[in-house]
Amino acid sequence: VDKSRDINIGMIGAGFMTKLHSIAYRNYPVYFFPPAANPVLHTVCDLVSDLAETAALRYGYRQHATEWQAVVDDPAIDLIDITTPNYAHADVAIAAARRGKHVYCEKPLANTLVEARAMLSAVEDAGVVHAVGYNNRRVPAVAFARELITRGAIGDIYNVRAEYLQDWAIDPQVPMEWRFDAQRAGTGAIGDIGSHAIDLIRFLIGEYTAVFATHERHVRERPVSQSAVLGGARAEDLTSAPRVPVTVDDSVEFIARFACGATGMFQASRFAYGNKNTLGFEIFGSRGAIRFSNDRLWELQYYQGDDPADLQGYRTLKMGPNHPYGAAFWPIADLGLGYADIKTIEISHLMEAIAGSGSVNATFTDGVKAIEICDAIVRSAEIGGWVGIG
Amino acid sequence: VDKSRDINIGMIGAGFMTKLHSIAYRNYPVYFFPPAANPVLHTVCDLVSDLAETAALRYGYRQHATEWQAVVDDPAIDLIDITTPNYAHADVAIAAARRGKHVYCEKPLANTLVEARAMLSAVEDAGVVHAVGYNNRRVPAVAFARELITRGAIGDIYNVRAEYLQDWAIDPQVPMEWRFDAQRAGTGAIGDIGSHAIDLIRFLIGEYTAVFATHERHVRERPVSQSAVLGGARAEDLTSAPRVPVTVDDSVEFIARFACGATGMFQASRFAYGNKNTLGFEIFGSRGAIRFSNDRLWELQYYQGDDPADLQGYRTLKMGPNHPYGAAFWPIADLGLGYADIKTIEISHLMEAIAGSGSVNATFTDGVKAIEICDAIVRSAEIGGWVGIG
Amino acid sequence: VDKSRDINIGMIGAGFMTKLHSIAYRNYPVYFFPPAANPVLHTVCDLVSDLAETAALRYGYRQHATEWQAVVDDPAIDLIDITTPNYAHADVAIAAARRGKHVYCEKPLANTLVEARAMLSAVEDAGVVHAVGYNNRRVPAVAFARELITRGAIGDIYNVRAEYLQDWAIDPQVPMEWRFDAQRAGTGAIGDIGSHAIDLIRFLIGEYTAVFATHERHVRERPVSQSAVLGGARAEDLTSAPRVPVTVDDSVEFIARFACGATGMFQASRFAYGNKNTLGFEIFGSRGAIRFSNDRLWELQYYQGDDPADLQGYRTLKMGPNHPYGAAFWPIADLGLGYADIKTIEISHLMEAIAGSGSVNATFTDGVKAIEICDAIVRSAEIGGWVGIG
């Protein structure tokens, strides 16, 4: 094994996203063989020592820590990976960049545009590789959608519809957590899931020029729990637990205009019963259309407008060896890709970028862009009018 | 046969909608037996005599005419049915009401709110039965959706999404017709198809309080053809035909607020490749959700939020004898209902209203409401801000 | 109106199928205009006078009768339409043919092959038009499937799968009716619904050469009810009603071989929960595949094997004006066709055949073939081995 290609990772955070990232690092060199670089799970860090220790044991980190500054300062570390709640992203990322570490940060990049821009400046000044975790770009069906659009397969883009819908927050007994707290999360559905849809459509059809939005808060306060995790704790009896105000949006709708001339309609909600985690879009062009929903993760629907009149119809394309990233996985389609597989593809881009042989999935510039758009959405919802972007 | 229950119909118009209405009148007493009243295809009227004559022959009208005034004046006529292009609705409807005829008018009720309100005044002053053709309310799955909402099955409504998408207008060689002409059609996608979605959601969750909209024109001029019909004439070579400007919208997106507290997101387009005629919606409430698309015309998707956690899932309900209007049709579900069947249900309401035993599907008041909302949409698109309704 | 084209119909039977046929006759000249011939609802006949009278009133027959012989003998009658239970088909059909009437008989043609062959001889000897009601051939998507197969679009046929599934009989309290009685129905799921699948695949890929089958009876006796109708009477309390044995099959599976070299697998059941009335098939060939299910009545799925590797996928074709029978209906797809519309198409073939300008949907020869295959299925199930056909 060529140790010179080892990339020592300092993971800041030990929650659900750390699980996902760690599995992706572990699997990357196996699927993408030979790997461009070799991710080494070096140090995992969490304020709560037990969590850090368990994460180290579970995911195979060599060591664990409680002080992120020490990890950032550790000369052995090549890459800082940030999976903490949003409010804690900026300090870590900026410090890491200043120490010359590559930085990979979960989305949204930060809670404020000021922070996000400072993060971007820091990584650009340092000349390090920077990436933000908009993993959905790398769903093979999405990557192939982009390829089709680039080929001109659907012509000029007229309209787009996109949504990101979940339902885990509907029960008013779902306890308070950082995702419901503006101080720690910035926004609610907008930044947490809406930003995925925002980034995805930007990846597919280009820059936004303006948005018009409205957002809603359906449940105004929530009980405090000691054991809150995403979508969890419903079994716990919180009837008489103290309640605190929810300070973020629960759902958002917005209309967008794009530099390419297209118009878009977006919806994000954590209150959409029946939608556990639905990220979908439909893009209408002058020559055809494309449709995707991640509940059929390895399918793309494609309508080719110049098929013979009696043979026109949405085609269900099953992503396989003939499609993006297919060679890394299985010899035939419909064996199935999962959440960790998509993240592994994203990591492949990160490793190639660090190795100098490719580019990241999404840069901090993309992360800043997404926040600019989220900010514009919030402002639009406040003023009740269009807000320009860029 | 009890002749006293005959309702003599004067049909004004002889196009595609006349075909639909005529079949529905013919089938009504067969499906809904015994009928509340007996529609008699008495006179069909079109400015072009040949069209009127052919329609009479084809659909079984006793006679045909070219002057609508004469039909309206004919004392034998009980009900005036208006299927002409939108601009011609008001004069006929008002004259018919003044003559004491019941009036059934295709949607949208008129091209302007002034006209529509005058129509409403006329029918109210005359005390006649008045109905507007928002047939989609009577799709059994939609009617059952309303029943579920009324029962409280999905609780308080949080968000709704609705769309009406077609693709027949994408080809720039599709020739000019009245649907592309603001003078004759008022608006494009907004009134022609968007109004169906608007009315449908109003039927399901109640009054709109404000809208925010944007609309687009994708093809700016079209060739003139002598033989233009809906979606037709593409075979004709129009390369060197003269071109005239399109003066209506091709697609529209809007956000709406409702009196019940819900927020909605809407899209209507004639430029949505792959969607021949897709009218769909999804309604999210505090206790469940409902989903419909007319490409599965006799299905309703229903999510019951209080099912046991491991048995929750969207249910695909097949409308049959246990659902609205089911008794009129077939003994088991999944035999299939079609476009004319839905219109027949609508006619059953009209006949019951005339017979005094029921109420129409949608009144001119509903027609005025739809136009108020369409007007607000246009105005919002022009000013780039929210426009209140009601 | 040209009276010389009137076809006076004598309808024998007044149940659910009479409703369907009558509506189809009424609608035929409207959809298929100008009609090849003009069906006239002349006489409807049922042993129970009240049923006949009501049917006449409801569907618009000029008169009603209780003696089928009189209807068959009536010189005014041109066409005898038989919608009675199976056991009563042969006598009527043979008598009608001998009187020189055209004969249209619901499927299955008869309860025994002897009867069916006698029926065929009678109509052939008489030189009258003869048709059997395998309406599913005329679903536009099915007709288009046949067109694609004929074009060679899917190449040589390798395998086929077909099923006809219902669930109305699962409840053991569903009362006895003729469909559960071998004397009156011949077989159960085999003849009632299986024969539809059998005929459909024969229509699509040609002759059967052998079958291997097994069949089952899941509920062995049923209560007697005075008010039994298809799928009905569950509300009635039949707990203490007397019970009689069910004497037909409830479900059947069989494997078939075809003259074209293909192999097929079939399932028919009235005990398939969740399937109200599902008729579906998938046909695999050397160049492509075709898939249909009537719960998406106006869709055909088509896989074109020579599409570029990355753009291969099942296409969802929406039947519209560019597909079989489309011109008779609506200007765009996805407005919706229903059960009665399909029967109307079948009637269009019958009228064209009588007028001498076309051929029937399916002849008594097809009806005999279906019974030969059903007989072979029953025999195969009894002997537990292959039974050759033809």
Next chain:
Amino acid sequence: VDKSRDINIGMIGAGFMTKLHSIAYRNYPVYFFPPAANPVLHTVCDLVSDLAETAALRYGYRQHATEWQAVVDDPAIDLIDITTPNYAHADVAIAAARRGKHVYCEKPLANTLVEARAMLSAVEDAGVVHAVGYNNRRVPAVAFARELITRGAIGDIYNVRAEYLQDWAIDPQVPMEWRFDAQRAGTGAIGDIGSHAIDLIRFLIGEYTAVFATHERHVRERPVSQSAVLGGARAEDLTSAPRVPVTVDDSVEFIARFACGATGMFQASRFAYGNKNTLGFEIFGSRGAIRFSNDRLWELQYYQGDDPADLQGYRTLKMGPNHPYGAAFWPIADLGLGYADIKTIEISHLMEAIAGSGSVNATFTDGVKAIEICDAIVRSAEIGGWVGIG
């Protein structure tokens, strides 16, 4: 790390299945934490040294080998995992058992029943843990289907339909490989994919008592290629390559009877255009029904027959934290599971069995059973009659 729980793996084979198994071993302790035992990728063995070396490097085996006997004899090895073509299973498995190693063997267990039974005797005599790779049992939706059946949720089983369809072999230019060779593969579609469906239904509803089958060979000879891999090599020009006979079946249909009284209908084919890798089933019972297809890998369709009449419908259940194995993966449903995730679940059973805290997914007894059924299928196809099982 507790070294006493290390399970040193000797992997025999270095192809596509080795990739899958290796990833599953690597991921098991991460998803199923704390792991019951700790799989250590110790030695990978292939006749072709380069393949073994690359596999060791890629998947992280400590060493590689070319002689399987040496691996089996190595006292450091705890578990022999066999992913070679079928014909090579028996010798390795028997030798491993005799050396006291646990044995995990890919399916089908062997090419002949004699071999398979010898393997079973060997592992039983040795008292080692034995497992065969019928991974589809552990798709959470399948495991939940079994749970529902066990709960009685669908009542007595009446009928089942199952299919395993692929299309990679349709092109006659797909080169010869071991899967087309009876000597090395035993059978074609029957054992390779049909056996998955066979085992799955046995897992769900119990023992088979008899089968009736037919099988077909659609392409009779294939070109020889030096670089053949599953579904691959189509780019290679094999026009003038020498051709050798295909000696296995390409597709199979069979009917089965079960000890529980149910009847089943099965289809397996490598010639089913449009089906990349479709494993599906539908099970009909007296109280409900269940439906699954692996192209919606984390969905189960469930019909509850005692829902209110107007609210009955197939429910689409999304497998998540409330369903089998859900706790090991992600906090909400619809994030996505893939092929490797399913294999990881299977490995969790293997590790628990070795640790003494659980049982394997499927034992060699299950493997023998599947071969008994496959053998009966082949014999039935040869004699054209029912063949009893067990």
